[in-house]
Amino acid sequence: MVREASASPPRAVHALAAPYLLFLGDATEPGFAKTALGLRDWAADKCLAEHALPAATVSTGLPRMTPANAAAAGARAMVIGVANQGGVIPAAWMPELLAAVEAGLDLVAGLHTRLGDIAALREAVARAGTRLVDVREPPPALPIATGAKRTGRRLLTVGTDCALGKKYTALAIARGLRARGHDATFRASGQTGIMIAGEGIAIDAVVADFAAGAAELLSPANAPTHLDVIEGQGSLFHPSYAAVSLALLHGSQPDLFVVCHQPTRAQILGTPGYGVPSIEAVIEQTIAVGRLTNPAIRCAGVSLNTAGMAAEEAAAEIAHTAERLGLQTADPIRGGDAFERLLDACAA
Amino acid sequence: MVREASASPPRAVHALAAPYLLFLGDATEPGFAKTALGLRDWAADKCLAEHALPAATVSTGLPRMTPANAAAAGARAMVIGVANQGGVIPAAWMPELLAAVEAGLDLVAGLHTRLGDIAALREAVARAGTRLVDVREPPPALPIATGAKRTGRRLLTVGTDCALGKKYTALAIARGLRARGHDATFRASGQTGIMIAGEGIAIDAVVADFAAGAAELLSPANAPTHLDVIEGQGSLFHPSYAAVSLALLHGSQPDLFVVCHQPTRAQILGTPGYGVPSIEAVIEQTIAVGRLTNPAIRCAGVSLNTAGMAAEEAAAEIAHTAERLGLQTADPIRGGDAFERLLDACAA
Missing domain, CATH: 3.40.50.720 (NAD(P)-binding Rossmann-like Domain)
Incomplete structure (x- = not known):
């Protein structure tokens, strides 16, 4: 070439x-x-x-x-x-x-x-x-995604909107699993994550044709029990950025995903007239499109951003969401037993 | 700025x-x-x-x-x-x-x-x-998509794979409708279309964050009865390029889409192990994700690429597909009554 x-x-x-x-x-x-x-x-x-x-x-x-x-x-x-x-x-x-x-x-x-x-x-x-x-400058000569299955396990954080906790959740899960002795790596897909991790690729800065290929490069083949915990971007339900989310989903080929949601947010950030979707809708659509590159994709649990809520209110929201969905639910920033159970689900 | x-x-x-x-x-x-x-x-x-x-x-x-x-x-x-x-x-x-x-x-x-x-x-x-x-060089200073509804009508060609007739179908529909006196414009989203039309944006060459915004720019607000016939890209089922397809779908906000399919193709181009999805699956997923920016999105019909098939075999495939799906189906290159009926559906 x-x-x-x-x-x-x-x-x-x-x-x-x-x-x-x-x-x-x-x-x-x-x-x-x-x-x-x-x-x-x-x-x-x-x-x-x-x-x-x-x-x-x-x-x-x-x-x-x-x-x-x-x-x-x-x-x-x-x-x-x-x-x-x-x-x-x-x-x-x-x-x-x-x-x-x-x-x-x-x-x-x-x-x-x-x-x-x-x-x-x-x-x-x-x-x-x-x-x-x-730090958003993408690496040169990125590949086109191949869709080929890679060794190692992967978890992706996805969201009902952008800017509500996908990076925090991935950082907290990676830190929590490492503290338990699991072999887990945080993979940064955005500027702040790159500043924290010291490496990564800003997926939304990549030319669209190569975005899924960049996501494949971000979580390369690894030991069978190793878990990459990949920082999600945007939301499949964000009219500006859904393509970025889809490229990251397809290229990451995640075995597991965690849905990140902020209960107090009603409107999608920056696009008037667009309401935040339900967690159920995000689970359904993530599986519907994510199964293309990993037919075994499933939801490991839910991360709620309860910033600004009183402790009791937050605990009630977490318990109610867990019961409604039948999924481990926690606010990683608040931690506690709920987060330990979410880590159990991510390690399973 | x-x-x-x-x-x-x-x-x-x-x-x-x-x-x-x-x-x-x-x-x-x-x-x-x-x-x-x-x-x-x-x-x-x-x-x-x-x-x-x-x-x-x-x-x-x-x-x-x-x-x-x-x-x-x-x-x-x-x-x-x-x-x-x-x-x-x-x-x-x-x-x-x-x-x-x-x-x-x-x-x-x-x-x-x-x-x-x-x-x-x-x-x-x-x-x-x-x-x-x-011709793939994108325009400078592209906007972020707003998701705001624009006036005018839009039709997008989508595909079960890439390189099977989305551009041809859009060109043929725009030409056929103009021949009937309809106010229709072909909108080019790829290099060949740009060479033919003399203008357009290569959506897959745009940085991912701006790809939906570029698609909004490609089919701007227009007279209420005007129809933009937008050249599709890739496929929601292509593991390398689905994000490009989604950006174009969200930014185009199509009222109608036509599914393009090649009956003789079994495997997705360039990605071994990936089979071509059914037309039904493409309709279902295009509506599932496309309704975000246009809740009224619906399938206008099917365009079959019957290149390499004998005339009788092609006619039978077209008739069988139309009956199975209950949708107008034609090969625009072969034309004929079936294509006139597909044009009726696009003009409706």
């Missing part, structure tokens, strides 16, 4: 310099700040402080610092911990990004718009001697 | 210089030569001759000419009319491509590998004063 290197070689997604200053932009919706919140929860040792525009109402709870103060306190990089619909960089963020570079920090982002495509940033890092790191 | 122009501006997909010399490479499988065969059938006035490597067994039936002879006979461009799995350019093609450029022809391609990424070709066209045209 004739396949030459592109003009801009793929940028590293590994070896990010820490600790981080988490940039929250002007976020007023926690769903759009999931990168910052995820890093706080799953890579706490790498997170020093947060920085935001005055309009922001979202907070990680970390101390607020300017880029200059954070650099003086030891920060090595400012991570853009917020995403807009479409993944663009608003003009209002630019002074803050330039200030971070001038303070000597690397800039790390997982947006559709690449930091490296913005001339002012390229010039700033050239002056400051720091780096622009775009 | 900060969004700068990329280093290489989008290349034109319009105003291709004709007539064409159709390049068949070393194709031995007609399914991989659908671009050349499609141009012969739907843009015959633009097709002068064909050129192939000795190993090729596929032919368009046009006279064979070397690039130099074709240029002398008036050809303006050599169109790469063949695609491999993955859309790469094999090294064996390179001497022929360079010969075409040296003969003064433009090179036109719709492959994943861009002509403009190959230094030897860039240098050759710079010397010869001709052009490299990559």
Whole structure:
């Protein structure tokens, strides 16, 4: 094959310099700040402080610092911990990004718009001697999916919507199983997961024809008892992103899936007029389309995101859902016996 | 938003210089030569001759000419009319491509590998004063799909596999309806369709996150009685490309779909071990997932690709399928009363 290197070689997604200053932009919706919140929860040792525009109402709870103060306190990089619909960089963020570079920090982002495509940033890092790191850049020369069965076991988290706990659930299941001595690996399919895991592929940044092939590459053949716990993306019921979800489902060939749901959410994020589907509908459709590449696919259980609910209310919702569906149900963030039983179901 | 122009501006997909010399490479499988065969059938006035490597067994039936002879006979461009799995350019093609450029022809391609990424070709066209045209290059700044309902009516062709007649069927339905005085437009979603129509978007070349948005852009809001007849891609049952099919389905929001099927094909193209699904299964799954963005979606009929079947055998297969499914069924290439009835169903 004739396949030459592109003009801009793929940028590293590994070896990010820490600790981080988490940039929250002007976020007023926690769903759009999931990168910052995820890093706080799953890579706490790498997170020093947060920085935001005055309009922001979202907070990680970390101390607020300017880029200059954070650099003086030891920060090595400012991570853009917020995403807009479409993944663009608003003009209002630019002074803050330039200030971070001038303070000597690397800039790390997982947006559709690449930091490296913005001339002012390229010039700033050239002056400051720091780096622009775009973790969403897919690897070069991805394969077309073959659909061929691979050895090893796989679990995929799927959702009734995007941004409601698929990454957290996969991280918690992988951590919980490893704590029990199981051979399990978290596989990151999105920007925050890649920042946490240190490797992975942002499936939604891959050209559509290669997306299922990228998903096959993400969870390669492994020992028969090894379990890959794969971070899901979007939802089969999201009118913008269902194709991303389907590519990940077909390429992952999961033996098991866990449905992630937020009981307090009624509307699909970002698309007015679209209601959140039932867990039952997601189970039915995931099996209906997922059996193409793994006829044995089945639902291992349900992960409820009960953030914002009182403890008793959450416990009642978890118990009620488990009884209604006949499936192990838990909020991995709350943990407890329910989560241990969900881990049993994932290990079965 | 900060969004700068990329280093290489989008290349034109319009105003291709004709007539064409159709390049068949070393194709031995007609399914991989659908671009050349499609141009012969739907843009015959633009097709002068064909050129192939000795190993090729596929032919368009046009006279064979070397690039130099074709240029002398008036050809303006050599169109790469063949695609491999993955859309790469094999090294064996390179001497022929360079010969075409040296003969003064433009090179036109719709492959994943861009002509403009190959230094030897860039240098050759710079010397010869001709052009490299990559029709698969997506437009810049594509939107995320909104899922919002648009005015106008839409029909999408879907398939039990790829490369079995979805483009032909859409072209034939659009042409047949226009001949009846209906306001109908063919919308091209792949490279050959773009070469025929002079515009369109190669949906499978779009980054997955934007694929449904590109499909929304492809069939924009229109007069209430106008019908867009949209070229389908892949199949929901193809383990490599189902995500492309789903993005096109969700973004197109079709009121009607026509299932395209080849009765003589048993295996999904390019993925050993995967059988072609039944038409019934495709109808069921297209409605199950398509109703997300258009709850009124329904099947208008079936298009059978009976190439290679005797006329009586084809007629029997068409009649039997229509009776079994209770749906208008025709082979648009054979036409006849059955196709007129399928057009009735598409116009209803």
